[in-house]
Amino acid sequence: MSPRYTRLVDTLPATVPFVGPETQERARGAAFEARLGANENGFGPSPRAIEAMAKASGDQWMYGDPENHDLKQALALRLGVTPAHLIVGEGIDGLLGYLVRLLIEPGDAVVTSEGAYPTFNYHVAGFGGVLHKVPYLGDHEDPTALMHRAREVEAKLVYLANPDNPMGSWHGAEVIRGAIEQVPAGTLLALDEAYVEFAPEGTAPEIDPDDERVIRLRTFSKGYGLAGARVGYAVGAPGLIAAFDKVRNHFGMNRAAQIGALAALADEGHLAQTIAQVVAARARLNAIAAENGLRALPSATNFVTIDCGRDGDFARRVLAGVVKRGVFIRMPFVAPHDRCIRVSAGPEAQLAAFARVLPEALAEARQG
Amino acid sequence: MSPRYTRLVDTLPATVPFVGPETQERARGAAFEARLGANENGFGPSPRAIEAMAKASGDQWMYGDPENHDLKQALALRLGVTPAHLIVGEGIDGLLGYLVRLLIEPGDAVVTSEGAYPTFNYHVAGFGGVLHKVPYLGDHEDPTALMHRAREVEAKLVYLANPDNPMGSWHGAEVIRGAIEQVPAGTLLALDEAYVEFAPEGTAPEIDPDDERVIRLRTFSKGYGLAGARVGYAVGAPGLIAAFDKVRNHFGMNRAAQIGALAALADEGHLAQTIAQVVAARARLNAIAAENGLRALPSATNFVTIDCGRDGDFARRVLAGVVKRGVFIRMPFVAPHDRCIRVSAGPEAQLAAFARVLPEALAEARQG
Structure with missing residues (x-):
């Protein structure tokens, strides 16, 4: 007799939000020449972080500090908040899971954008939430529509990424401030x-870190180049932050990762250098797109979304052609954004x- | 206005299953001279694992493989099962969290032993399960009583650790086999x-790895000395294993930890050496106990539980005296086991x- 799963679990598919590049490499029987699909930061973490993690490898017999004390102290200082405003967790993915668990039970309404981050949707579905999706406005998430829908469905949680993934678009601070003012009473904005x-x-x-309407989520995976370490954090009102202690895996953080993130945070020069490298790489990707008669969308991220100029089927053919030639990239999942490919x-x-x-992939795709 | 938490979360305390040694060090304003409280393995991981993790530090810009393919292949080979029988996760703590989430919704019955692993209880409470506890039989968990109670309350899940923590006691394979035969239909045994x-x-x-009545949980934290890395695994029937994909944090594993665990698993010589060191250390702890007129309980673990010979208040005074002198140890939480202290x-x-x-802590405790 099989175990008796919850009613909710019985309804869930065994989805994987993303297929990893290693899985694709095993399927194709060869390593990728370039790994540009997961918005990892190929410029790498700070040498100081690498050294700190390498040194910490011998100390991995000890559990990490369940309070993440040192990292929270450093983040608090950097952000001008107190440690009580900070929760550190196993990447933004891990923190989103805890956040959804805190708020969402079966039937609760949640709002996001059609085509936004699938892992958020995975967590919402995983706790039985009902997702309401609003369309992007062009290639931007639409904060006004998100808040309107949140009010309409009395959402407990609304998700907004700024900058956005997968489109790379962004809103200025004033637009986000305006959105926060529009957060309905009883709704929490998860600002990724x-x-x-x-x-x-x-x-x-x-x-205001005491603002109960919003929790902002950040990570060491992108700017700091530590995706494999799994260190994210969130800033929110102390009551909400304290609630994570009710559900989180207190001893879930990798000890070397805690130490590496602390070292990465301290190396502001490396972050500045990384940002400059990413700016240059974006320009290079823009040029590559232009050389191929394609339009690169403006980006405030470490990836460039390139409009392939036709429909989703065409872009999927382009993607397949790029991937089969040994370059791992991804693309948006839904129309109309699936006219694009996304390159880190x-x-x-x-x-x-x-x-x-x-060019080869494009030529092949054009042959249909 | 505060976020609207789930009804369940509103009832949960912001408990921490354990206070970490770093928290205690900050409170006392000094580092511990000895760290013997969390059953960490102070003999450390394999040098090969340390080297592999150190080398992997520079590659932490990449996410880990969400399928844990290489580690699962190696474990499958070692254990004589297939990768479909294996789930790798963020320590046993992380896997217990997923397992409870898969099975338990508010009101569901779960059975464990009074005084057994608190983090399991934390997860059960965190998903609204109703815990039914049976007493130990002396210093051993009582499989017969556990299964009897599981049948009585129609438990979805029953927890049994073998060897046991915090008592260090164990049952031979035949007793566990017998317990599995007694698992009621519709109950899953989590064998830690x-x-x-x-x-x-x-x-x-x-x-039989296809046996749907039991899931066995193992870890790289103890024998392999990688507590800080957060790598656990479970062996179970493929249907149950596949269900973890519905809820787990697919990209939650630290990349260097995956690599370190793989290297640790391959170093059988180091494991054998560690076990020998632990056997010698247990003998030493037995001798220390005897020199102080105390009785060390037999142990099949990397810790020794020492009977202080009086009640819980006395043992708590002994513990406090040891800790304040710079030696981090812990003790069982509930009577009658709280007559003991537990030393790694x-x-x-x-x-x-x-x-x-x-001796100083004992003398002080005897003064009351």
Whole structure:
């Protein structure tokens, strides 16, 4: 006799939000030449972080500090908040899981954008929430529509990424401030700022850390180049932050990752250098797109979304052609954004590989 | 206005299953001289694992493989099962959280032993399960009583650790086999074998990996000395294993930890050496107990539970005296086991520190 799963679990598919590049490599029987599909930061973490993690490897017999004390102290100082406003967790993915669990029970309404981050949707479905999706306005998430729908369905939670993934678009701080003012009573805004380090000055709004209407989520995976370490954090009102202690895996953080994130945070020079490298890589990707007669969308992230100029089937053929030639990239899942492919910023050798295979993939796709 | 939490979350305390040693160090304003409280493995991981993790530090810009393919292949080979029988996760704690989430909704019955692993209880409470506890039989968990109670309350899940924490006791394979035969229809046995590498031959039973009545949980935290890395795994029937994909954090594993666990698993010589060191350390702890007129309980783990010979208040005074002298140890939470303190096996310098402070702590405790 099978175990008796919950009624909810019985209804859930065994979905995987993303297929990893390693899975694709095993399927194709060869490693990728370039890894530009998961918005990892190929410029790598701070050498100080690498050294700190390497040194911490010998101490991995000890559990990590369940309070993440040192990292929270450093983040508090950097952000001008107190440690009581901060929760550290296993990446934004892990924190989103805890957040959804705190708020959502079967039937509760949640609002996001059609085509936005699938892992958020995965968590909402996983706790039985009912997702209401609003369309993007062009290539931007539409904060006004999100808040309107949140009011309409009395959503407990609304998700907004700024900058956005997968489109790379962004809103200035004033638009986000305006959205926060429109958050309905009883709704919490999850503001995903995973890519904010790459955005222009004036993208991240000032938010009163005691504001109970919003929780902002950030990560060491993108700007700090530590995706494999799994370190994210969130800033919110102390009551909400304290609630994470009711459900989180207190001893869930990797000890070397805690130490590496702390070292990465301290290396402001490396972050600045990374941002400059990403800016240059975006320009290079723009040029590659232009050389192929394609339009690169403006980006405030470490990836560039390239409009292939036709429909989703065409872009999927382009993607397949790029991937089969050894360059791992991804693309938006839903129309009309699936006219695009999405390519991460990375070192020149990786971008050159993309530049080499794109014309072939396009020619092949045009043959239908 | 505060966020609208679920009805369940509103009832949950912001409990922490354990207070970490770092928290205690911050409170006392000094580092511990010896760290013997969390059953960490002070003999450390395999040098090969340390080297592999150190080397992987520079690659932490990449996410880990969400399928944990390589580690599952190696574990499958070692255990004589297929990868479809294996789930890898963020320590046993993380896997227990997923398992409880898969099975337990508010009101569902769960059975464990009074005084057994608190983090399991934390997860059960966190998903609204109703815990039914049966007493130990002396210093052993009582499989017969557990299964009897599971049948009585129609439990969806029953927890049994073998060897046991916090008592260090164990049952031979035949007793566990017998318990599995007694698992009621519709109940799943979570068999926590975190410490099994330290147990005598014949402790871990042969279990048909397709047996739907049981899931066995293991970890790299204890025998392999990688507590800080957060790598656990479970062996179960493929249907149950596949269900984890419905709820787990697919990209939740630290990449260097995956690589380190793989290297640790391959170093059988180091594991054998660790076990020998733990056996010697247990003997040393037995001797320290005897020198102080105390009785050490037999142990099949990397810790020794020492009967202080009086009641819980007395043992708590002993514990406080040891801790305030710079030696981190813990003790069982509930009577009658709280007559004991629990000391992890570790290198001689750490045990010597314990040996030095124990007589003083005992003398102080006897003064009341």
